[in-house]
Amino acid sequence: MLRLLTPRESESLLLSFLPEDLNTDLVDLHCHSTASDGILSPTELVSRAKSQGVTLMALTDHDTVDGVAEAQAAGDQLGITVATGIEFSSLWGRRSVHIVGLNIDPASACLRKAIALREELREERAERIAERLHKRGFEGALQGGRAIAGDSVLGRPHFARWLVEAGHVEDTARAFKRYLGAGKIGDVRVEWPQLRETVETIQSAGGTAVLAHPLKYGLTRTQLLRLLTEFHHSGGNAVELLCGRQNPTQTRELRSLMALAVGDSNDAPMHSSLGSDFHQPEQPWRELGCVRLPEGVEPVWNLWHTLHRDRPGEAISA
Secondary structure: OOOOOOHHHHHHOOHHHOOOOOOOOEEEOOEOOOOOOOOOOHHHHHHHHHHOOEEEEEOOOEOOOOOHHHHHHHHHHHOOEEEOEEEEEEEEOOEEEEEEEEOOOOOOHHHHHHHHHHHHHHHHHHHHHHHHHHHOOOOOHHHHHHHHHOOOOOOHHHHHHHHHHOOOOOOHHHHHHHHHOOOOOOOOOOOOOEHHHHHHHHHHOOOEEEEOOHHHOOOOHHHHHHHHHHHHHOOOOEEEEEEOOOOHHHHHHHHHHHHHHHOOOOOOOOEEEEEOOEOOOOOHHHOOOOOOOOOOOOEOHHHHHHHHHOOOOOOOOO
């Protein structure tokens, strides 16, 4: 007699829906839609991925899973496997880092609690950003940012677009350079949950915890090794070895640091993930499906195949 899988199991296991040979297919496990700070709707994003030749993708919007159901429905129509995903804001000590959760159960109570907390923190940050912009002479920033964000998670990119539309800057790049980037008036610190707690949340929701774009935090080699080591010791499953197009030398160096982070213990090596971090068109260095994993690494999807092999006899009942 077939046992019905729980919602958590059916969401966290891709089973036979995975493409047959992902080592040669185009995969993108990090991209954003209008559910957070992307330009394209979830449906438009999946359609673009299809046109780029992607066969497996994950929608990983910032601190929300609101776009996942729409993306998966589009994937069903277009023949693309769309895994559930999220990109959680977190802290490593006092530094902000991002942890991607793949194959999460969107209905998980612990996941929903973590999302609700971050929604509160983002709202508080938005109000503080708007207050600072107001003191700088930019009135109506909060209302303008909310109008642009709509139902999506309100973030600095929405304030940047408002500054452009209001005629205060020429483009969003200048908005960040002058007002919203690191060290500027709109750079408001948030006490996100710590890295270990974020990893535990993702895994409690049946997912795979991936350290997002580790080369983009501006860390020294020593600091990066410390981050990778702590992530590994916190139970992290994989590292985003490639995030958009990057220097091959940097990729090789990151691979060596991942190995050092595991050390000579009997622990399994950290797996490798990849993605474009796509937000909008006309950025070829972050185009959907623009990178492939190098040979000789353990891809993150092998973890999902392992889950499948470890559950013989289970099936999804119609």
